[in-house]
Structures are given as C-alpha cells and as structure tokens.
Amino acid sequence: MKNLATETKKILKDYNIRLNKRLGQHYLIDDSKRQKILSYADLKDDDTILEIGPGIGTLTIPLASRAGKVIAIEKDKRIATILKDRLKDYENVELIIGDALKIDFPYFNKIVSNLPYKISSPITFKLLEYDFDFGILMYQREFAERMIAKPGTKDYSRLSVALYFMADIEILDYVPRSAFLPPPKVDSVILKLTPKGKINGIFERTCRALFQHKRKKARNALIESFHEISADADPRKIVELIDPRLLEKRVFTLTAEEILKISNELKRVIS
C-alpha cells in the first residue's frame, strides 16, 4: 500500500487543491493512527457509520470496505468532487454535500470522524440529540480536555458540566500535529463518546448563566445573569429560595450534580 502522506499529497496535487484552514482541512497522513481509529470503531457488516468531514476519503474508504453503510457529509464541493471519484466503486456510501450543522442526519448507529475543529462544540451537541451506540472522534486536545474537565480545574466549563450528564467520554489516544497535512497548531486526541442522557432547557440555561461568571459566587453569578434563565422573575427573591450552601460556592467549584440541584430548585420556584 502506498504511504498515506505521499498518496494524500499526490491526490491534492492532481486535483490542484489548496487546503482551506478555515474549514479545518488538516488531513490525516499517519496510517498507524488511521488503523487505530478503524479498530476502535469495531466495525460490523450491519453498521451504518456517519462521517462528518470525510475530506478525500482517508477514513471513508476503509470504513466503506468494512461496514454495511457509510453516510459522509462534506461541506467543500471541491473536495467532494475528489471523494466522488475515489468512491465510484463503493455503492454503500451516501455522500451528502453540505454543512453538517444544517442537515438532519439520516439513521446511523456509530459515528467515526476526524472532526473539523471549528465546529467541535455545536457538532457534539447536535450529535447527542441522536441515539447511537458510540462515536470514535478526533478532537483538538485542548477541547477534549475541556470536555472531561473536573470541578475546580482551569478547564472546567459549561461544556464539561453538560457532557457529564450527556455522554461517557474516554480518551483513547493522543495524536501529534505531525500526523496531519498541513500540521495544525495544536495536538489532537482520539476519544470514544457514548451517549447516556439528555439535559433539559432550564439546566442548560442555568449553566449558561453561572459560567458567564466562573470565578464568582453562584449567588452573584445567578443574579447578574438571571436574564438567561427567566425574564419575568425577580432574581434576588428567587435565589434566596435556593440552598444557601450552594450559593456560597464559586461557580467553577460546583459539581455537575450541584448545578443540577440548583436548576431543579429554580424550575420549582419559577414555574
């Protein structure tokens, strides 16, 4: 088999393509990492795999060889032309040309993707609206660290709290920037994302209000950003109905369960 880096460069040259960093076009050229992704995906004949951002098909082609069906969504028309040519012998790939953030996903049971980093957050929340077995996903390392951060740490955020309830996340491997063409400015990780639950609107809005003031006490954060939760209640009166031990804590030290408790109390008193 041809070396993945040489093959990728040749394909891009043949089609006269300059990669667009704004679309996160950093293509995987490390075959050992590609093999790892495929083996973590534990592919079966009856799998329907969703791939966001297939690029020139580095993962798509081996996915199509091993799984029942692949649905690949690529935004860049120039790249999709290459992919169409490379996929002409594969009848089990549905190529959708468009923005993965704007398209309703057809049925899939696993997702395998080297994600465009700019859409990491919205695409993760969009994916978690669907029911699927698990995802094997490549993210920017810093983003992945925020996804799994614990209370009291610098990376702890609204993202960490929401994902605590929505998914099990396991980091499987670290990928250096040299594994991509062109190399991005940051390292990456491969992780397994397994959906486990949904969150409700008031919990989401409570997180948003609290994390606008991560270093403040929860009481002050809630009062200052109460508009995120409700427009027609008096913040000062409402917060006094919440457990004062929680209100005294700094936002970044609250556990996800404590934030859920605050949002449940808010739900009770607002509605």
Ligand SMILES: C[S@@+](CC[C@H](N)C(=O)[O-])C[C@H]1O[C@@H](n2cnc3c(N)ncnc32)[C@H](O)[C@@H]1O
């Ligand atoms: C990091 S590259 C991965 C390419 C390939 N899967 C690989 O591993 O080498 C991300 C790809 O996502 C595409 N992309 C960027 N934004 C997108 C979006 N909103 N919807 C679908 N594809 C997108 C880019 O054009 C690019 O081909």
